[in-house]
Amino acid sequence: MWQNYLTVALRALTKNRTFAVVNILGLALGLAACLLLLLYVRYETSYDAWLPDSDRIYQVQSVRTDPETGDVRTLQASHGVIAESLAKDFPQIEAIARADSSELVFVQDGEATYGNVYFADPTLFDILQLPFIAGNRDTAIDAVDTLVLSRSEAMRRFGTTDVVGKTISRIIRGERRDMRITGVFEDIPRNSNIEMQMVSRITPERIEQCGWGCINGYVYLKLKPGASPDDITRGLPAWEKRNIPVQLAGTVRTSEGDAFDWKLVNIRDVHLSGAEGEPERPVNDRRTIITFAIVALLILAMATVNFINLATARASKRAREVALRKVLGANRRQLIFQFLGESLLLTGVAMLIALTVAELTLPMFRSFLNAGFDLVYLGANGMLPQIVAIWLFVGIAGGLYPAFYLSRFQPAAVLKANRSSAEPSGTGRLRNVLVVGQFAVSIGLIICTAIVYLQTEFARSADPGYRHGGLIVASNMNRAAMIPVTETLLREVERIDGVADVAATSIVPATDNVTNSQVMAPGRDKPVTIGNYSVTPSFFQTLGTRLLAGRTLSRRYAQDYAWTPYEPEETVAPAERAMVARGINIVVNRLAAEQLGFAEPAAAIGKTVGLDFYGEDIGLLPGTIVGVVENSRFRSIREPFEAQLFYDRGIYSHLIVRYDSADPEAVRQRIGEVWKRLAPEVPYDGELADLKLAELYRTDRARGQTFAGFAILAIVVACLGLFGLAAFTAERRTKEIGIRKVFGARVRDIVQLLAWQFSKPVVIANLVAWPVAWWVMRDWLNTFDARIALTPTPFVLAGFLALVIALGTISGHAIRVARTNPIHALRYE
Incomplete structure (x- = not known):
């Protein structure tokens, strides 16, 4: 039986090559896009989850409200002085540590180089348990002028990781001071907000220099097992009153607590918290990640919709086959299994092509987004279970409706009416609804891409109040x-x-x-x-x-x-x-x-x-x-x-x-x-100011270009489905078109008839896409202090572009059918 199902499925595919190519290619593109985007989403949501006890590690972030403007600014950094008082006032804290980043000058082999050093409390490695490959993590920075290096930093400076006991000279106030290397830790993964290459012990002077007057580093804490961060959050207002000193400014007594609040953010959530952090580790936000996840699912849904559309369009072609199978004894369950099997076979082929496309495009995609994820099939981070789940879901979801629809045909009605090519009742409306959904997604992505591009260009060219071109900047x-x-x-x-x-x-x-x-x-x-x-x-x-x-x-x-x-x-x-x-x-x-x-x-x-x-x-x-x-x-x-x-x-x-x-x-x-x-x-370290400014918008530009790529992909997937539908529609209406030509219809009239049939769903798709895109992009633009106006132009152009693409897709079929000799059309059956 299964061999017979496979034979019939292969014959159906080879007999309808256009259907097979369109369906497999559309599914493959949709699956590849979905896999790439889900890989990126998984990567962005996995930041610092690799740390032991990450569920108990928190970063103390500072939230400043400008008393003049009301602007709120959230920072990953905080006042270093809060560490001691937090540990004293909250027994739920197991360990707490400060980490203050400074760029130092080192002299090695007669050459001066920069090094970004984190001065931290010895308890830092009790909280962030980085894997050490040399030295003792528990005592590595107990003494002043000790230094711990990452693997890559040790290799860069010494060419080996066997560096424990060696010294390196730093320049401080014009004098050299030796620092003894006491440990080497494994390189921190890319999916981390902890940017540490060199770590040394912090001195009380570094904290006292600033006091409550400035934000000078990061504060990390680890809660005791079972402790809740909410208990600390509720106690912070009272803690502020007990610990933050009041100062006299003119005739008014103020404290740092008037402008600042503090909050605890789990180490795994820091990357998506939206708080400003290290420039080398740009943060993301949950809304962007959710948007990428939605785009992935929408493109996958579009590919699945193509399958459903083309399967229902072809349903009439297989009505006689279903009727004959039922006459010969096949029950409905067997027919459902047959059509679901065909769907899974087609989806399996598409998945193999999708994996090939994903593997080939992954390096470019990864580099473009400045991310460090890989497509791994087995192991802890393996994607094989998800790939199998997607294959089964798409295969079953894509074939479920056609299977139940085709299997319900009544043999007597089909054979008596000779229904081998009639339009099945209700499927035209369903296909129109699905086409509307496909093009609504495509139009929405085009609009978002255009607005992101326009805003990024506006940011690049907006007047900053000075002439930014032609400047060279050097620090230190x-x-x-x-x-x-x-x-x-x-x-x-x-x-x-x-x-x-x-x-x-x-x-x-x-x-x-x-x-x-x-x-x-x-x-x-x-x-x-x-x-x-x-x-x-x-x-x-x-x-x-x-x-x-x-x-x-x-x-x-x-x-x-x-x-x-x-x-x-x-x-x-x-x-x-x-x-x-x-x-x-x-x-x-x-x-x-x-x-x-x-x-x-x-x-x-x-x-x-x-x-x-x-x-x-x-x-x-x-x-x-x-x-x-x-x-x-x-x-x-x-x-x-x-x-x-x-x-x-x-x-x-x-x-x-x-x-x-x-x-x-x-x-x-x-x-x-x-x-x-x-x-x-x-x-x-002199560099062009324009390059530094461009880096501020690199992430926005990369996201915009990514949206552009997936918008194009969405259009391609939608057009593949439209292409297949146009082919089957033109084929099904061959006799009607022949009769129209006999009664005097011109080629232009026939083309207009078919074009209008497929234009209506695209026009309706605009009405669906425009308000959704406006709402999404309005919120995104509101994250900028200076922004472009949300005019109708991108919306109208996106809708017009989608309509032109749709008409271009079906015009070939329409013109070919319209030029067919009516004699051949009337001999069609």
């Missing part, structure tokens, strides 16, 4: 070795051929640095939180920032320069008190002027505000506003403009150069030569 200007040579470096770089302007600054395009201070404005009871950044007077000219009122900074005025020493420590407080007695001049941007209460930029000129730079003991630093500049966007377009004030402190973090040369690479290298001559122990 605040190294001890750089501070004495800063002025010399600026002068020598300015003389380089091709350099138009040069400045030193603590804020640059695509920065992740935020430095806030409380500012007291005249006539206000509460302080305003404003970002403050140290810049040289040439900063505004170098960036091309527009001056709205007053003037920018200048070294001609003593109060425009606010140098205060860092070392020795005993000289700092007297210098700060002298600065408070003298006051400084500052420049603010438009938003800062508005938040300080000045309606117009000119109204702020000459006004003095109090800057809380030095703390309550020393008092507010008087800052006189001498200039107001236009707002500048130094971060992603997702974030709102920041209220900023600029002053010249004499210490900067970055060098920024404007070039007017046709060969920026040559200019970049010449800057590096000057840099290395003046500060050989500080590595040079």
Whole structure:
């Protein structure tokens, strides 16, 4: 019996090659797309699940609410000082650790290199139990100046992992200090938010330097077995009141708890929490992952719909076969098994092709999304069970309706009426509904792709308030070795051929640095939180920032320069008190002027505000506003403009150069030569600002292009189904078309008749797709501070494109049938 079923199935496929090709190819594309997207979804939802006891590990995230604008910003980082008080106040915590990332300069074999080191409490490895391949994890960072490396870092620096006991020199305040290597851990997987290559012990000084005044690292904790994070969350408000000190800002007493809240996020959920983290480990959000999962299922559903559509279209062709089988004794259950078997066979062939397509396209897809997943069949992460489940589901779901529909034909009615090619009742409406669904998905994806592309291009080309093109940026200007040579470096770089302007600054395009201070404005009871950044007077000219009122900074005025020493420590407080007695001049941007209460930029000129730079003991630093500049966007377009004030402190973090040369690479290298001559122990890392800015939107651009790819795939799958339906419809209506031609119908009339039949579902699909796409993209665009308007253009163009594609798909059949000689058409049966 089964051999007979297989023979009949193969004959049916070979007899209807168009049906077979369309069905298998459509299913294969749908299955391949579904597998790739599900692989990506599984990868994104598996972050840090590989850590032992991951269900008990939490990251303490900080949530800041801007008191002026109400903007909420969630950060993975937090105040390091909270670790001690949390452990003291909450007995549910088994272990807690701080981890503060710093980029250090190391000297090895006479060459200076950067190294990103995490300074952490020894308990970090009790919480994050990274697999060690050398050394003792429990005691690896018990001592100061010990260092633990990842496998790849050990190989990069020493060429071997046998490095325990060796030393490496770091440069600190211009002096060398040896660090002893005590361990090597296995490389952290790609699906992790923990970006650690080098780990050392944190010192109390690193925490005390900041206190409650800044966010300076990450706080991880591990709960005791059975403990609930909800108990800690409920206790956080009372914990804030007990532990966060109150400070005097002008006449108002404030605390960090007024602007910040904290929450516990499980380590497995950090990646999809939406909180800002390491630039090297961009976060995702659950909405995006859910969207990808929905797209995967929709494309798979479209491929399955094609099968159902074509199977019901062909049902009339097999009516006589079913009737004869029933006459010869076949029961309905046997017929159902036969047709389900045919469906599973066809789906199996399509799955084999889909796996081939997925394997071939996986490297490109993985690289495109900057992900690290593989298609593995067996083992803990094997996909074979899911592949088999998808095969069975699609095969059964795709064949279930046709099987039950075909098996219910009554032999007497079919043979008596000679129903070998009549249209089965009701199947036309079903096919139209399914075609509407297919093209609604396709149109929706095209609309989303167009809007993502337009918004990404808008983000890339939107005016940030300065001329971002033609800039070279280099970091690490605040190294001890750089501070004495800063002025010399600026002068020598300015003389380089091709350099138009040069400045030193603590804020640059695509920065992740935020430095806030409380500012007291005249006539206000509460302080305003404003970002403050140290810049040289040439900063505004170098960036091309527009001056709205007053003037920018200048070294001609003593109060425009606010140098205060860092070392020795005993000289700092007297210098700060002298600065408070003298006051400084500052420049603010438009938003800062508005938040300080000045309606117009000119109204702020000459006004003095109090800057809380030095703390309550020393008092507010008087800052006189001498200039107001236009707002500048130094971060992603997702974030709102920041209220900023600029002053010249004499210490900067970055060098920024404007070039007017046709060969920026040559200019970049010449800057590096000057840099290395003046500060050989500080590595040079100059890069184009445009590249840094483009990186801010790399993820959005990749997602948009991914949607574009799957939108095209959805259109292809839909058109394959439409192609098959058009072929069968044209074949079934051959006699009708012949009669129409005998009565005078022209080729154009016949083509219009068939075209309109298949255009109606596409037109209706627009009515389904447009509101859904509008709702989805409205929410996505609302995540940007500056965004494009949601106009009808993308919707109309997507609908028109889908209609043109649909008409192009069926036009070949329509024209061929319309040109057929009526004699052949009337002899059809």
